[in-house]
Structure formats: structure tokens, C-alpha cells
Amino acid sequence: MKEIPGAKPYFFHQENNISKEIKKTLISGNLSQGKNIRTLEEKTSKIFNTKYAIAVNSGGTALEICLEAFRIEGKEVLVPTQTFIATANAVIRAGGKPIFCDIDPKTGCMDINDVKKKINKKTAGIIFVYMFGIIPESVIKLKKICNRKKIFLLEDASHAHGGSVNKYTVGGIGDAACFSFYATKILTCGEGGLITTNSAKLKKRCSTIMSHGKDSNSPLFVYSGNNFRLTEIQAIIALSQLRYLKKINSHRNKIARIYQKYLNNDLFYTQLILDKKSKNTFWRYPLYLSKYISRSALQTLCAKKHHFRITWMYEPLCHQQPVFRKNIKLPNAENIIRRLINLPTHLAVKSSDAIRICKKLNLECKNLYAKNKNKKSPSFR
Ligand SMILES: Cc1ncc(COP(=O)(O)O)c(C=O)c1O
Numbered sequence: 554m555k556e557i558p559g560a561k562p563y564f565f566h567q568e569n570n571i572s573k574e575i576k577k578t579l580i581s582g583n584l585s586q587g588k589n590i591r592t593l594e595e596k597t598s599k600i601f602n603t604k605y606a607i608a609v610n611s612g613g614t615a616l617e618i619c620l621e622a623f624r625i626e627g628k629e630v631l632v633p634t635q636t637f638i639a640t641a642n643a644v645i646r647a648g649g650k651p652i653f654c655d656i657d658p659k660t661g662c663m664d665i666n667d668v669k670k671k672i673n674k675k676t677a678g679i680i681f682v683y684m685f686g687i688i689p690e691s692v693i694k695l696k697k698i699c700n701r702k703k704i705f706l707l708e709d710a711s712h713a714h715g716g717s718v719n720k721y722t723v724g725g726i727g728d729a730a731c732f733s734f735y736a737t738k739i740l741t742c743g744e745g746g747l748i749t750t751n752s753a754k755l756k757k758r759c760s761t762i763m764s765h766g767k768d769s770n771s772p773l774f775v776y777s778g779n780n781f782r783l784t785e786i787q788a789i790i791a792l793s794q795l796r797y798l799k800k801i802n803s804h805r806n807k808i809a810r811i812y813q814k815y816l817n818n819d820l821f822y823t824q825l826i827l828d829k830k831s832k833n834t835f836w837r838y839p840l841y842l843s844k845y846i847s848r849s850a851l852q853t854l855c856a857k858k859h860h861f862r863i864t865w866m867y868e869p870l871c872h873q874q875p876v877f878r879k880n881i882k883l884p885n886a887e888n889i890i891r892r893l894i895n896l897p898t899h900l901a902v903k904s905s906d907a908i909r910i911c912k913k914l915n916l917e918c919k920n921l922y923a924k925n926k927n928k929k930s931p932s933f934r
């Protein structure tokens with residue numbers, strides 16, 4: 554039996570149009586800044602409900618460009634400690650100082666109460682990460698706080714293409730948003746990223762930074778920028794999936810509902826609490842294991858006996874990584890990160906696979922729990 558991997562990018566084998574479009578582009582010789590980039594920007598700005606979208610060469614550079622455009626030099630930016638390191642690195646690279654915030658275990662996203670404590674006169678803004686594609690209502694509260702304090706809200710939507718909460722679409726909630734098109738993401742072109750915003754001023758600054766500092770209305774160079782552009786062929790690949798975004802997300806939600814329904818044993822698992830008005834994207838399905846269940850033993854059993862992969866990520870947390878190593882305690886994040894597992898939701902996971910995954914997980918968790926439940930202080934990894 555072939556193993557179900559933790560992530561699998563969108564399949565292209567049915568996409569004859571991609572090869573036709575790529576061939577056309579190669580023959581035309583227009584490999585950069587042509588009609589495919591323009592179409593990608595127009596279509597994504599419609600889908601993410603913003604005035605502007607700018608295609609760039611990665612999610613990390615999207616963050617860096619935005620933060621440079623927000624002019625954070627010498628200022629503090631609040632970031633969740635549970636995120637990919639790119640979120641925090643971008644702050645440093647743009648000349649700012651990342652201030653790490655704790656996590657709300659119910660959502661896996663930033664803890665608003667910790668954020669409130671950490672805002673001060675030096676705070677330029679906040680980066681909110683939709684962890685694993687969970688879109689909590691707390692982001693709307695955060696938007697109000699940012700408006701009141703006159704600081705920016707930047708959405709790191711690398712896991713959340715096509716998500717929404719209440720009447721708000723991810724990408725248009727903050728002052729700007731950044732998406733990644735990396736190989737494992739919901740939309741991918743191998744490497745790539747996108748910035749969305751409603752601000753003409755910010756759009757102009759971002760366009761200048763990413764094009765060697767060229768002024769958008771003249772041939773002059775007005776800033777020390779660099780080249781952060783996406784290519785035409787990458788845009789064709791991204792566009793080919795954009796048409797299926799709703800289908801991709803409804804598949805991921807269908808698989809997530811199966812996990813929610815069948816992994817309901819409180820002794821083994823703690824599920825996240827999902828807001829009713831959210832349309833989550835479930836880049837991965839996150840779940841916390843009981844402290845009596847060894848995560849690595851479970852991973853081995855699932856891979857060897859049952860042919861599916863459970864994964865976990867972002868450990869050590871950002872504030873514990875050598876690049877930052879802050880001597881601070883963020884207790885919620887430090888507690889949950891040891892117990893986190895992610896289940897696959899990608900298009901290669903069928904409903905029948907998801908049901909089988911749940912049955913096997915329940916079985917193995919039952920055995921591992923029984924083996925360890927009498928241990929006084931289990932410290933499984
Ligand atoms: C939350 C988050 N932010 C930023 C990034 C950076 O994106 P990229 O790998 O496209 O640079 C990633 C992804 O890999 C991510 O998961």
C-alpha cells in the first residue's frame with residue numbers, strides 16, 4: 554500500500570492547458586512581467602477582495618517587502634511564537650524587532666490577551682498568522698485594537714488562501730496580507746508569494762521595493778530595492794489552480810469534518826475550537842495528543858503499520874530558535890507544541906482514507922494510552 558504523505562501539492566496531470574500556455578509563453582519570449590502576472594494579480598485581488606494584489610517570488614519576501622513598506626526600522630512588531638521562522642525573520646530583515654507572543658490553544662493562533670500586554674509606544678504593528686488555515690474571530694478583535702492604537706495589522710495568510718470569517722475575506726482584513734505559494738501550500742507554483750492590500754500608498758511602496766527601487770510613474774530609481782518578482786511560467790501554474798480554489802478548500806473541509814467527527818475521544822485528543830462563522834482552509838488538521846500518548850511512537854506505528862504520515866512542525870518555537878533565543882516563557886505555546894500533531898487534508902486524501910486514518914489512530918492511541926496511563930509524569934515527544 555502506498556503511504557499517504559503529510560502534504561501533496563495539487564495534481565497537474567489533468568491540466569493539458571498548462572503545457573499549452575507554458576509553450577505559448579516560451580515561444581513568445583515574454584518570460585517576465587507579462588499578461589499572466591497581470592491576470593494573476595487581477596484574479597487574486599478579486600478573490601481575496603482587495604483593491605490590489607502584487608505577485609512576488611516567495612511568502613518570505615512578501616512579508617519582508619510589506620514590513621519595509623510599513624517602515625518598521627527601529628520599531629517593534631508583535632508576532633506569534635508558533636509560526637514558520639520566516640514571519641519573524643522578515644521583521645529583522647526589514648530593520649525591526651520581533652516581540653514574541655503566546656498562543657491561544659483553542660485556535661492555535663495569537664493570544665489576544667498577551668498581545669494587549671505587549672503593545673507599547675515602540676509597537677509599529679502586529680503580524681497575525683492563520684495557523685494551519687484556522688481563521689478565528691479573534692482576528693477581527695485584533696483589527697479593532699490595531700485601529701484604536703493606530704498600528705498596522707499584517708495578515709500572514711500563508712496557510713489560508715480562500716478563508717474568511719463573518720463577512721471578512723482573508724487577505725483584506727488587515728492593512729496588508731501575505732500569501733505563500735510554496736510547494737506544499739493550498740495554492741502553489743513551487744516557489745512564490747502574493748501581497749494584497751487596499752492601500753494605494755502601500756501598493757506603490759511595495760511595487761518600488763520589489764522592482765529595484767524603480768518609481769512606478771517614472772523611469773527613475775528612488776529607493777534601494779531589489780528584484781523580488783515572480784516569473785510568467787510560475788504565474789501560469791498558480792493561475793491553473795486558482796480556478797479550483799473553492800473545490801480545493803471544500804475538499805479540505807470535508808476531510809476536516811471527518812476528523813472532527815471520529816476523533817472525539819477526550820482521553821486521547823484535544824480538538825481546537827472552531828468559530829461557527831469561519832470558513833477555515835485546513836492546510837493541515839491540527840490536534841493535541843494526550844500527554845500519555847507518545848507522538849513519535851504513534852508516528853512510527855501509523856507509517857509502518859497503516860501507511861499514512863502524521864507530522865508536526867514549528868518546534869522549537871521561534872523564541873527558542875538559535876537565531877532569536879529569547880529568555881522568555883510563553884507557557885501555552887510551550888505546552889501545546891509538544892503535543893501537536895497534524896493530519897493530512899490534501900486532495901490525495903479520500904473520505905474513505907480519512908475514516909481509515911481515524912479508526913487506526915483511535916486504535917493505536919487506545920493501546921499507547923493504556924500502556925502509559927499509570928506513569929506519574931510522562932514526558933513523551
Ligand atoms: C506561516 C508562514 N509564513 C511564511 C512562510 C514563508 O513562505 P515561503 O516559503 O513562500 O517563503 C511560510 C512558509 O513556508 C509559512 O508557513
